[in-house]
Amino acid sequence: MGTFGEATALTIRRADQYEAVLDAQWSVGTRLHGGYLLAVLGRAACESSAGAGHPHVTAVSGVFVEPPEPGPADVRVTTLRVGRSVAQVRADLVQQGRTRVEALITLGLLDDSEPWWSDVEPLEIPPREECFLASTDPPGADFSVPLMDVVEQHVDPGHLAFAFGAPSRRGLISTWQRLADGTDWDPLSLLVALDPVPPASYDLGMPGWVPTIQLSAYIRRLPAPGPVRVRLRAWDVGGDRMDETADVWDDKGRLVARSTQLAAVRVPSDGQLSQQPGNGRTM
Amino acid sequence: MGTFGEATALTIRRADQYEAVLDAQWSVGTRLHGGYLLAVLGRAACESSAGAGHPHVTAVSGVFVEPPEPGPADVRVTTLRVGRSVAQVRADLVQQGRTRVEALITLGLLDDSEPWWSDVEPLEIPPREECFLASTDPPGADFSVPLMDVVEQHVDPGHLAFAFGAPSRRGLISTWQRLADGTDWDPLSLLVALDPVPPASYDLGMPGWVPTIQLSAYIRRLPAPGPVRVRLRAWDVGGDRMDETADVWDDKGRLVARSTQLAAVRVPSDGQLSQQPGNGRTM
Numbered sequence: 001m002g003t004f005g006e007a008t009a010l011t012i013r014r015a016d017q018y019e020a021v022l023d024a025q026w027s028v029g030t031r032l033h034g035g036y037l038l039a040v041l042g043r044a045a046c047e048s049s050a051g052a053g054h055p056h057v058t059a060v061s062g063v064f065v066e067p068p069e070p071g072p073a074d075v076r077v078t079t080l081r082v083g084r085s086v087a088q089v090r091a092d093l094v095q096q097g098r099t100r101v102e103a104l105i106t107l108g109l110l111d112d113s114e115p116w117w118s119d120v121e122p123l124e125i126p127p128r129e130e131c132f133l134a135s136t137d138p139p140g141a142d143f144s145v146p147l148m149d150v151v152e153q154h155v156d157p158g159h160l161a162f163a164f165g166a167p168s169r170r171g172l173i174s175t176w177q178r179l180a181d182g183t184d185w186d187p188l189s190l191l192v193a194l195d196p197v198p199p200a201s202y203d204l205g206m207p208g209w210v211p212t213i214q215l216s217a218y219i220r221r222l223p224a225p226g227p228v229r230v231r232l233r234a235w236d237v238g239g240d241r242m243d244e245t246a247d248v249w250d251d252k253g254r255l256v257a258r259s260t261q262l263a264a265v266r267v268p269s270d271g272q273l274s275q276q277p278g279n280g281r282t283m
Numbered sequence: 284m285g286t287f288g289e290a291t292a293l294t295i296r297r298a299d300q301y302e303a304v305l306d307a308q309w310s311v312g313t314r315l316h317g318g319y320l321l322a323v324l325g326r327a328a329c330e331s332s333a334g335a336g337h338p339h340v341t342a343v344s345g346v347f348v349e350p351p352e353p354g355p356a357d358v359r360v361t362t363l364r365v366g367r368s369v370a371q372v373r374a375d376l377v378q379q380g381r382t383r384v385e386a387l388i389t390l391g392l393l394d395d396s397e398p399w400w401s402d403v404e405p406l407e408i409p410p411r412e413e414c415f416l417a418s419t420d421p422p423g424a425d426f427s428v429p430l431m432d433v434v435e436q437h438v439d440p441g442h443l444a445f446a447f448g449a450p451s452r453r454g455l456i457s458t459w460q461r462l463a464d465g466t467d468w469d470p471l472s473l474l475v476a477l478d479p480v481p482p483a484s485y486d487l488g489m490p491g492w493v494p495t496i497q498l499s500a501y502i503r504r505l506p507a508p509g510p511v512r513v514r515l516r517a518w519d520v521g522g523d524r525m526d527e528t529a530d531v532w533d534d535k536g537r538l539v540a541r542s543t544q545l546a547a548v549r550v551p552s553d554g555q556l557s558q559q560p561g562n563g564r565t566m
Contacts, residue, residue, distance in 0.1 A: 106346065
């Protein structure tokens with residue numbers, strides 16, 4: 001099983017053009033994980049000419065155009081601007097000549113300083129050893145989650161009721177996460193943590209596929225070594241769309257990264273909050 | 284004074300390429316307003332070949348590369364994918380051959396249905412007639428805000444303490460907004476409402492320029508006629524960056540649009556929450 005570094009490694013082809021080999025291990029069902037794909041684009045941005053002096057991704061907005069397949073992919077970086085404190089690029093992941101994922105990325109220099117001011121509600125989650133280790137083969141599911149072999153995820157047991165057919169309807173799933181390869185989180189791998197599975201809709205009694213349409217991530221500071229804690233929350237569900245946010249705290253309790261995504265969901269046709277329980281295809 | 288429609292009007296040059304004439308009226312100080320610029324890009328996306336059958340912007344992620352000048356600008360739309368329920372494009376605003384703003388845009392079809400589920404805290408704001416009409420010439424400011432002549436904005440008086448040198452430190456500014464031209468809000472003009480001025484940092488005692496780096500917006504449903512109510516909130520300030528969100532409710536009290544932006548701020552060098560009052564360069 002490859003490391004995160006190996007799964008996102010790039011071979012340079014010419015200036016600002018790379019080849020990646022997308023690793024099926026970083027998949028949910030048969031689809032490559034969105035956060036993993038953004039991490040590949042983020043690495044290309046950092047390695048590009050624009051990344052000199054701006055070593056970290058700080059903001060990434062990606063649009064998911066068409067699911068890429070595991071295997072070789074072209075990654076192209078187009079510099080929009082290189083400034084003193086930031087550089088801004090567009091990065092494309094291309095297969096068979098078609099853009100599969102495109103992202104606008106701001107690069108900069110992060111540090112590990114404390115926030116100057118914060119109004120983000122702190123995360124409450126039991127100690128990791130009291131949480132539930134997510135499996136690659138969720139009970140009752142008809143698909144597997146290979147990602148869970150490379151991202152070790154422990155779920156707050158208070159947020160697991162959906163897995164037993166009784167979702168809490170709060171749209172809230174908190175987890176501990178660490179990379180199974182033993183490496184510490186960094187700004188690129190945090191993009192994986194910022195796109196958690198399962199989606200928050202599972203806790204609303206809406207099992208099923210939730211493809212991301214657009215995802216925007218901010219990496220706010222360098223994470224301390226150790227596991228991160230992640231809070232995934234749904235906010236508004238309607239019109240076959242859900243927006244959900246993820247916040248990530250490092251082992252020192254500092255908020256290090258935030259994301260929001262708009263995803264497609266299938267809202268039950270009765271037009272109101274469904275009362276049937278989730279089907280347990282969740283963990 | 285032109286209408287929103289006139290200020291964002293496009294002349295087609297060739298397929299998916301347009302000319303806009305950027306209107307200095309939609310400025311804060313000498314800088315064109317970010318939400319206005321995204322609306323110009325959004326209109327181009329809707330008018331492009333990808334917009335056929337997908338009439339509304341639903342997700343817009345923009346990166347602000349270099350401030351454009353008032354006057355003519357080229358707007359180019361590149362189709363990434365046209366699907367059954369969504370179309371995805373990239374749109375660029377170009378002057379003197381340089382990209383000034385670039386956005387990834389998802390188009391779709393919105394309706395005015397109620398949310399199926401929501402966990403967004405409702406907005407509390409006094410009636411419009413009890414709120415404070417924002418002026419183009421904020422008291423004590425050394426710049427003007429021409430935007431306030433085209434976006435009529437009434438500020439919650441409970442969130443105005445910063446204007447008198449005593450910011451509440453909550454990072455919260457709620458407003459009523461309507462277009463001065465009398466037209467109702469639509470998905471494009473909501474992009475203007477989603478990028479409120481002044482920034483939430485003013486309520487943290489941090490006056491001064493807050494340029495947006497990246498902004499992501501979701502239009503969730505069609506707004507009812509009438510004014511909208513907007514809540515602007517800061518979340519995390521540190522490392523010379525602030526993230527802030529805006530939520531917009533229509534006249535029927537439905538959440539219609541949401542945004543998040545990462546912006547550059549100057550964090551006081553003492554490394555902690557400054558106690559000196561704001562300087563009142565705010566409204």
